[in-house]
Amino acid sequence: MRRKIPSTTALVCFEAAARHESFTKAAHELALTQGAVCRQIGGLEAFLNVELFRRSRRGVKLTEAGLSYSRQVSAQLDAVERDTLSVMRQQGANVIELAVVPTFGTQWLLPRLKDFQQRHPDVTVNLTNRTRPFLFADTPFDAAIYFGDGDWSGTQAHRLMGENPLPVCSPTLLGGQGSLEAQQIAELPLLQQTTRPYAWRQWFGGLGMDVERDLTGPRYELFSMLAQAAMHDMGIALIPPFLIQRELQEGRLVVANRHALNSDKAYHLMIPERKVESASLRAFRDWLLAQAQQYIASK
Numbered sequence: 001m002r003r004k005i006p007s008t009t010a011l012v013c014f015e016a017a018a019r020h021e022s023f024t025k026a027a028h029e030l031a032l033t034q035g036a037v038c039r040q041i042g043g044l045e046a047f048l049n050v051e052l053f054r055r056s057r058r059g060v061k062l063t064e065a066g067l068s069y070s071r072q073v074s075a076q077l078d079a080v081e082r083d084t085l086s087v088m089r090q091q092g093a094n095v096i097e098l099a100v101v102p103t104f105g106t107q108w109l110l111p112r113l114k115d116f117q118q119r120h121p122d123v124t125v126n127l128t129n130r131t132r133p134f135l136f137a138d139t140p141f142d143a144a145i146y147f148g149d150g151d152w153s154g155t156q157a158h159r160l161m162g163e164n165p166l167p168v169c170s171p172t173l174l175g176g177q178g179s180l181e182a183q184q185i186a187e188l189p190l191l192q193q194t195t196r197p198y199a200w201r202q203w204f205g206g207l208g209m210d211v212e213r214d215l216t217g218p219r220y221e222l223f224s225m226l227a228q229a230a231m232h233d234m235g236i237a238l239i240p241p242f243l244i245q246r247e248l249q250e251g252r253l254v255v256a257n258r259h260a261l262n263s264d265k266a267y268h269l270m271i272p273e274r275k276v277e278s279a280s281l282r283a284f285r286d287w288l289l290a291q292a293q294q295y296i297a298s299k
Helices: 008-020 023-030 034-048 064-090 102-119 182-186 199-205 223-231 245-249 279-298
Strands: 053-056 059-062 094-100 123-129 143-148 155-161 166-169 190-193 236-239 266-272
Touching: 008 023, 008 034, 008 064, 023 034, 059 064, 094 102, 094 279, 102 123, 102 143, 102 223, 102 279, 123 279, 143 279, 155 279, 166 223, 190 199, 190 223, 199 236, 223 236, 266 279
Parallel strands: 094 123, 094 143, 190 236
Antiparallel strands: 053 059, 143 266, 155 266, 166 236
């Protein structure tokens, strides 16, 4: 069925005229005659059966409908331009579009990525934050790093490492003590991680404790947010030490208790089955698995 979409020429003319609120300025920008811009916008209004501009001797002014439509058209044209430039840049290039959970990407992956670039200078890895699973068919992503059980339909899962988070807080909250007993931790504000809502319950459960308020406390989506909140004395947080190495080394955060939360879930590299034969992805997979093994061996 034919789509109900006006011509791109008409949309480009409309967007420029709406931005300037002037047919003359739009014509100058687009290297067209003013008459051509007027005809394109008149045709667009006829197509929509909606008045987009009010004309007067003093010029043109957007109607309410025109203002609303111009915002939508501008956003869509920007998206088309970005996609077009992306395709143009990628011609003849090996590009991996990687979705990655944010704190893992910034704290663990990025500091090591230079090594991959040196080994494979012909491959470009682009990173985009994604905290939850998605359908690869609906996105431009070639692979993803996420935390979970590795069950993602239509993909190959490669386990990288577990988390094993520890309770951490600011030195101030520790109150001069070397560590805190689990019962003391239970009485402090518990900072919660949105994508791991039962983390504290599991941590206390591993010690045989049933804490009534283990699900209460402010929730943050990213570990980096948890770390900031903990550093500002807002409570105690469960964070994997490898994500806060600098904060621990500098003493801005301290481990309050050495009991780690053990979980079957882990960080995985997920590659869609339709992409598994990609040479650049295979190279990245092998490098990433080697980096993870090297990190685990060094702990």
